[in-house]
Amino acid sequence: MASQKRIAKELNECMSSPPEGMTVELADDEDVHKWHVTLAGPPGSVYSEGKFGVVVSLPSEYPFKPPTVTFATRIYHPNVTNDTLGNICLAALKPEAWKPATKLRAVLEAVRSLLVEPQPDDPLEGRIADEYRNDRGEFEKNVRAYIQRYAKGAAKFDAAPPTAAAGAPGNSNE
Amino acid sequence: MASPFSSLQGNGHLDPVPGREVVYCHDCNHEWYRAERDPLQCTRCSSDFTEIIEPHSDPRDMDDFPSPPPDFSRFGFGFRNPRAASYSDPDEGDVDDYLQSGRRGFFPRQPSRFSPPGPRESNDPLPDHGDGDATMRRFADMLRNMNDGAARGPPPPPSFHSRRTPDDLHFPAFPRVQRAAFRSGPISVDATSVTITTGRGGPGSDFGTYVFLGHPRIPGPVRRTNNRGAPRLFAHIMNPALPPDANDRNRQVGAGLQQFGFLQEFLSTLLNPQMAVHGDGVYTQEALDRIITTLMEANPQSNAAPPASQTAIEQLEQKQVDDEMLGSEGKAECTICIEELHKGDQVLFLPCKHWFHGDCVKLWLRQHNTCPICRAPIEAGGDGRNNAQQQQAPDAATEQRQQPRIPTAAPNVLFPEPLSFPSPSSHQPSQAGRPERPERPDRLRTFRENEQRLNYIRTAAGLPPPSSRPRQSRHPSLSPSSSRTYSFSDNPASDRDTSPSLPRDRDEESGPSQLRQDNWNLSISGGVYGGSNASRRRPGSGERDNRDGQTSHNPLNWLRDHLGRGPNRNSERDRRR
Numbered sequence: 001m002a003s004q005k006r007i008a009k010e011l012n013e014c015m016s017s018p019p020e021g022m023t024v025e026l027a028d029d030e031d032v033h034k035w036h037v038t039l040a041g042p043p044g045s046v047y048s049e050g051k052f053g054v055v056v057s058l059p060s061e062y063p064f065k066p067p068t069v070t071f072a073t074r075i076y077h078p079n080v081t082n083d084t085l086g087n088i089c090l091a092a093l094k095p096e097a098w099k100p101a102t103k104l105r106a107v108l109e110a111v112r113s114l115l116v117e118p119q120p121d122d123p124l125e126g127r128i129a130d131e132y133r134n135d136r137g138e139f140e141k142n143v144r145a146y147i148q149r150y151a152k153g154a155a156k157f158d159a160a161p162p163t164a165a166a167g168a169p170g171n172s173n174e
Numbered sequence: 175m176a177s178p179f180s181s182l183q184g185n186g187h188l189d190p191v192p193g194r195e196v197v198y199c200h201d202c203n204h205e206w207y208r209a210e211r212d213p214l215q216c217t218r219c220s221s222d223f224t225e226i227i228e229p230h231s232d233p234r235d236m237d238d239f240p241s242p243p244p245d246f247s248r249f250g251f252g253f254r255n256p257r258a259a260s261y262s263d264p265d266e267g268d269v270d271d272y273l274q275s276g277r278r279g280f281f282p283r284q285p286s287r288f289s290p291p292g293p294r295e296s297n298d299p300l301p302d303h304g305d306g307d308a309t310m311r312r313f314a315d316m317l318r319n320m321n322d323g324a325a326r327g328p329p330p331p332p333s334f335h336s337r338r339t340p341d342d343l344h345f346p347a348f349p350r351v352q353r354a355a356f357r358s359g360p361i362s363v364d365a366t367s368v369t370i371t372t373g374r375g376g377p378g379s380d381f382g383t384y385v386f387l388g389h390p391r392i393p394g395p396v397r398r399t400n401n402r403g404a405p406r407l408f409a410h411i412m413n414p415a416l417p418p419d420a421n422d423r424n425r426q427v428g429a430g431l432q433q434f435g436f437l438q439e440f441l442s443t444l445l446n447p448q449m450a451v452h453g454d455g456v457y458t459q460e461a462l463d464r465i466i467t468t469l470m471e472a473n474p475q476s477n478a479a480p481p482a483s484q485t486a487i488e489q490l491e492q493k494q495v496d497d498e499m500l501g502s503e504g505k506a507e508c509t510i511c512i513e514e515l516h517k518g519d520q521v522l523f524l525p526c527k528h529w530f531h532g533d534c535v536k537l538w539l540r541q542h543n544t545c546p547i548c549r550a551p552i553e554a555g556g557d558g559r560n561n562a563q564q565q566q567a568p569d570a571a572t573e574q575r576q577q578p579r580i581p582t583a584a585p586n587v588l589f590p591e592p593l594s595f596p597s598p599s600s601h602q603p604s605q606a607g608r609p610e611r612p613e614r615p616d617r618l619r620t621f622r623e624n625e626q627r628l629n630y631i632r633t634a635a636g637l638p639p640p641s642s643r644p645r646q647s648r649h650p651s652l653s654p655s656s657s658r659t660y661s662f663s664d665n666p667a668s669d670r671d672t673s674p675s676l677p678r679d680r681d682e683e684s685g686p687s688q689l690r691q692d693n694w695n696l697s698i699s700g701g702v703y704g705g706s707n708a709s710r711r712r713p714g715s716g717e718r719d720n721r722d723g724q725t726s727h728n729p730l731n732w733l734r735d736h737l738g739r740g741p742n743r744n745s746e747r748d749r750r751r
Contacts, residue, residue, distance in 0.1 A: 005511060005513070006510070006511050006512050006513075009512050009513075010512065063510060064537055064538050064541055096479070099544070099545075099546050099547060099549055100509065100510045100534075100538055100546040101509035101510070101546045101547040103512070
C-alpha cells in the first residue's frame with residue numbers, strides 16, 4: 001500500500017535526520033501509524049526548558065487524510081488544549097486545509113514553531129490566549145510552572161495525567 | 175460553641191459570616207454558629223438532622239412558614255423548589271434541588287442529606303445519563319427512587335443529618351436522597367404525575383399501581399395492584415424493574431437504571447430540550463447544534479473540498495515524464511507517495527501544472543477536487559469549493575428570478591393565494607409590483623460560504639448533490655420547522671428575512687449582481703435541516719417530501735399542505751400558469 005510506503009519513507013527521513021530539536025520514534029515498532037516525537041522546547045522561547053512528548057497518529061488513509069498531532073505532555077499554550085488530550089490547533093491539519101503534499105516533517109516543524117510563536121488569534125484556550133496577549137509575565141510564569149510540573153525529564157507518552165487531585169499549577173486563576 | 179445570635183438578620187435568622195458556619199437543625203429549627211470541628215448535632219435537641227447553611231443553600235424559611243406550602247406536597251416528586259433556582263445547575267444532576275424527602279411527605283426543600291446506614295457505595299453519584307439531559311435525569315431519578323424505595327423501605331427520620339463539605343459540592347448527586355419519599359406521600363399522587371407524562375390512563379392507573387410495601391430497613395416486596403389499567407408501555411418497562419432480588423439493593427438499582435435507560439430513550443424525545451425535534455423540525459438551538467455536531471462528526475471532511483467528478487478526473491492530461499519535467503536536478507518525486515519519478519513514467523497533469531502518479535492523485539481527487547500541492551481546483555471555472563454548485567449554474571438564472579415572488583409583506587402571509595409559485599419552465603419576469611430587497615454584499619460572502627459548507631455536508635453525508643435532486647429538496651423538510659420556529663413571528667420583516675429560499679445559493683454563482691432577498695439566515699440553517707432530514711427521514715413525514723419543484727419556498731406552502739391542499743396540487747396549479 002502506498003500509504004505504508006510513504007509513511008515508512010517519511011519515518012525513515014525523520015529518524016535519520018530529525019527536524020531540529022526533535023527525536024522521532026515509533027510508539028510500537030510494529031505500527032508505523034503512531035509516532036512518538038520528543039520535542040525540546042525551542043531555545044530562546046519560554047518553553048526552552050521543557051521536553052514535550054508529541055504523539056503523531058497517522059490515519060490509514062494517510063496521506064489523503066491529515067494526521068492527528070497531540071501533545072502527550074501537558075503544556076500551557078494558547079493553541080493546545082489545556083487538558084490531557086493536548087489537542088493542537090494547526091491550520092495545516094484541518095481537513096479542509098490538508099493536502100497530501102504536506103509532509104510530517106513540515107507538520108512537526110509547524111508544531112515547534114507554535115512554541116516559538118503562539119498564535120493567540122486562533123486559540124484553543126481563549127483564556128491563555130488573552131493572558132498571552134495582555135499579561136505576558138503571568139503567561140510565562142504559568143508556562144514555566146507547567147514545565148516544572150510536567151515537562152521535565154524524559155518526555156512521557158503514556159498520557160497518564162498526574163493524579164487529578166494535584167491539580168495543575170496556574171489553574172488557580174481560571 | 176460560638177456565641178449565638180451575634181449576627182442576627184433582620185428576620186431573626188443567623189447570617190453566616192466568613193469563617194463561621196451557621197448550622198440549622200431541621201428538627202427544631204434551631205440555628206447556631208458552628209465551632210470548628212464541632213459535631214453537627216443540634217445544640218438544642220441533639221438531633222443530627224442538621225445542615226450547614228451556605229449562601230446558595232439555605233434551608234431556613236425566611237418567611238417563617240412553619241412548613242412548605244401545602245401545594246408543594248401535592249405534586250409529589252419532580253417539584254422544584256423555586257428558591258433553589260439560583261443554586262441549581264441541572265447539569266450537576268443535583269437531585270437534591272428537585273427532590274427532597276421529608277418525614278411527613280415528599281416536599282421540596284433545600285439540599286440536605288441523610289446518610290442511610292446502608293453501604294457507602296450506594297452513595298456514589300449517579301451515572302451521567304447524558305449531557306445536559308437534566309430533565310431525563312430527574313425523571314430517571316424519580317423512577318429509580320421508586321425502585322429503590324421499594325426495595326429498601328424508608329429509613330427512619332433520625333438517620334437524617336446534613337453534612338455539606340466541599341467534597342459534597344463536587345459530587346452533588348445523591349441517589350439515596352429520595353428514599354423515604356414514597357411511603358409517606360399518597361401513592362395516587364405519584365400516579366397522577368406519571369399519567370400526565372404518558373397522557374393515558376387516569377390517576378392510579380400508572381405508577382401508582384405499584385405499591386411499595388416498605389418497612390423501614392427491611393426490603394419489602396413491590397406489588398402491583400392494578401395491572402389492568404396500566405398502559406402497556408409502562409407495564410413493560412416497569413415489570414423488569416421490579417426487584418427480583420430485593421435484598422440486593424445495589425444490584426437492583428443498577429438493573430433499574432438499565433431499564434430506565436430504555437425508558438429514557440423513549441421519553442427523551444418528549445422531554446429533553448436537547449431533543450426538541452419533531453419530525454424534521456427542531457425547536458431549540460441545542461437541538462440544532464446537536465444535529466450539526468452529529469453531521470460534522472460523521473463527516474469530518476465536510477469542510478473540505480468536495481470530490482472531483484469522474485469526468486474531470488478523466489479529462490486530466492496524461493503525460494510521460496520527460497527531461498524538462500525533471501528539471502535541472504534531473505529527478506522528481508510524486509509528492510503523494512514520495513516515490514521518485516523517472517523519465518518515461520506515466521503521470522497525470524493537473525491544470526495547475528503539478529503532476530503526480532496517476533493512481534496517487536486519483537485517490538486524492540476522488541475525495542477532493544483540489545491539487546494536492548497548491549490546492550488549486552482541478553475543475554475549471556470554480557474556486558475549488560463549489561463544484562456542486564457550478565453544476566447547477568444553468569438553473570440559477572431561472573431560479574433567481576423567482577426570488578421576488580417570495581412573499582415579502584405580512585398580508586401575503588395571511589393570504590398566500592395570490593402568490594405565484596411558478597414552475598421552472600414557466601416563470602415570468604419578475605413581477606414588478608413585488609418589492610425587492612436590496613442586496614447586501616457584506617453578508618453575501620458569509621452566506622455563500624455557509625451555503626457551500628452545507629453543500630459539502632450534504633455531499634459527505636452521501637446525499638446527491640442538489641443538482642441531481644429536485645431543486646427544492648431542502649425546502650420541504652425545512653418548511654415545517656421554519657414556519658413554526660421562525661417565520662410566524664410578530665415581525666413581518668423577520669418573516670421575510672427568514673423565509674427559506676434555496677435557489678439563492680445557486681444565484682450566487684451565475685448572477686452575483688442580481689438583486690436578491692437577504693433571507694440568508696434560515697437558508698443556512700435550512701440546509702442543515704435538509705441534510706439531517708435526508709439522513710433520518712422518517713416514514714410518515716411524506717407530506718413534507720413535496721419535492722416537485724417550486725412548491726415549498728416558504729412557510730406558506732407548509733401551511734397550505736397542512737390545510738389539506740397538497741404540494742402536488744400546488745405544482746399542478748403552477749404548471750397551469
